[in-house]
Amino acid sequence: MNFDYNEEQQLLADSVRRFLAKDYGFEARKKIVASKEGWSDKVWATMAEMGLTGLPFSTEHGGFGGGAVDLMGVMEAAGDALLVEPYLATLMGGRLVARAGSDAQKKAILPAVVGGKLKLAFAHAEKGARYNLAKVSAKAKKAGAGWEITGEKVVVLGAPAADKIVVSANTDKGLSLFIVDGKAAKVKPYVTLDEQRAGDVSLSNTKAELLGAEGKALPVIEEVIDFATALICAEAVGAMKFACDTTLEYLKTRKQFGVPIGTFQALQHRMVDMVVAYEQARSMACLACSKSDTHADAKDRARAISAAKIKIADNCRHISQESIQLHGGMGMTEELKVSHTFRRLTMIAQQFGDAEHHLARFASLDK
């Protein structure tokens, strides 16, 4: 039993934190969010230099062979700084390639991802599918030596920046994965509530390359979504920590009736409940990341990830709502970072399945 990061993990987490504190402060981030692209070339290059884009990929492709636990500290730092770079999207796309791809596909894509030269996205969700990963209407058919896909994908995180997009679609044999060139897809970009860039992706007989075995994609998709869920659990913990710290600071400095409002017991107890919720969330993020890396079987993994996401979703809500309430009117404004953290926590609560989705999944696995 050991809940600490090892030395390497700690060093990396510290250096990411230092870098983000220096180059990704609230004002710097604001400029990036307001830019046309919505992410920063310079930041991305530094992230690649620091090894962040290579962390979870095998050494054979230039990466470091890390797992979710190795990424935990990085994701916490990202949650604290409210990173809007297409990092998670690229990691997800890369993991799909690493899990399903042929040697040639891995060689063609992963070293470029590791080097920061290639950004990816995963186009999976469709209208009406909600959080059901098996519900896909997009269709793929053979066209000469390759494939063509037709379908509509929605809220594809990182799509506007993606050089290549991994797309799910059905063939005669069932759910399958494909690689599509970013420029070949029609992307309708937008800014999400939490100031990230996403897009709806339209495919109409779009040229595609099969990724992995035809008809066998669902278990791979489930694994990668579970992995990504574990990562946003860790990101949530970083964002929650900021929300708790900044609210505590506010309680100590904001004065009303001649005293700091933190002297009022009604507020003290609510602050305590936020911190308790944070500790419980941190515990579940540890569980999610460890189980993502090491599990007996897919069911064991899914059960732990769903349990974690239930708790994280509930506590994202609790902590974000309370942080705004305790800040009063100022918490409502764009001017305070905490209102941006509120938005990210609100999105994490929904991303890859809300509490209700995971309650149902947990129950279905409990038989």
Place this chain on the structure above:
Amino acid sequence: MDLNYSQDESAFRDEVRGWLNANLPKDLRDKVANYQELGREDLLRWHKILAKKGWIAPAWPKEFGGTGWNVVQRYIFEEELGYVGSPPLIPFGLSMCGPVLLRFGTDAQKKRFLPRIYNGDDFWCQGYSEPGSGSDLASLKTKAERKGDHYIVNGQKIWTTLGHCADWIFCLVRTDSSMAKRQEGISFLLIDMKTPGITVRPLILMDGGHEVNEVFFDNVKVPAENLVYEEGKGWTVAKYLLGHERMGTGRIGASKRELAKLKAFAAAQTGDDGRPLTEDPRFRDKLTRVEVELMALEITNLRFLDQMRRTNQPPGADVSMLKIKGTEIQQTLSELMMHAVDPGGNGSFTGLAKRYCNMRKTTIYAGSNEIQRNIISKMTLGL
């Protein structure tokens, strides 16, 4: 990061579980499982079985019968006690008076009382709360006046758990009421419950159970040698005791057992549509949420334990967090158990409803959950 117990720790758990399963008498196990009241003889019988095995006071120094286990082993032992459904180990002697005597007692006091606590010869209770002094303990008024080689004690204690079973009571009493600071002038006294002038009156709880009492002191003569530590320094002793709360506060083992029981019980109940209640999504969600809450608490508990093992620091306000979450879970489990019963079907609604009533105490006793929040607010958050 590794969330798993080591091989040695798992082997230790197996050993403890095997022994408990083989040695916990069936009638006692049934009483606990059926939420029946346990009497003095029940509690002492189990105490003596554990004492004979050498496992009754793991945290004590080895020379007084401690096991020499580390914090993780002690935690595993407590969890297994809860999981097997052991009668509670009454803490007043083992985890309160014992540690106080070990820290503050004279050699004579240690020699006189510790072996009898260990062997279950004396049954202890705690005289802290008074009618006007609950959470605000330092306002206590029970008076002890020094007369020669005796103290004369007058006053009243309340919420004295198992006072009606007890041979001895340790009390906080006021020996000097002239001090400006209320925490000063309080002393820690050991009092024989058979001393003339002591009256015990039962306080029956809303489930009909007799657990707590009022204890009245009317000119009770206590030998001065029963004073622990210095006169007027009782608050120091009391504070030491509070810091001595165990990592088992979250009651993970007992709640795991209750959760398994609830799942089996609910699966055997039918919902309105004829399907097992566990397949009713509305009930099912509540069940899953409490299970997840318990998973989170267990990992949190292990995190604190891991930290303690590494830093050798006492847990401090972390225990308050375990108390808050652990008791909320215990209450939710008892409430869901009551809700699961088909009123016209198998299983006693009244029995489970009484259990639900009884469990409301958990968020009040041992420092109400509001007091725990005050502690975290002050110690951890600096508010």
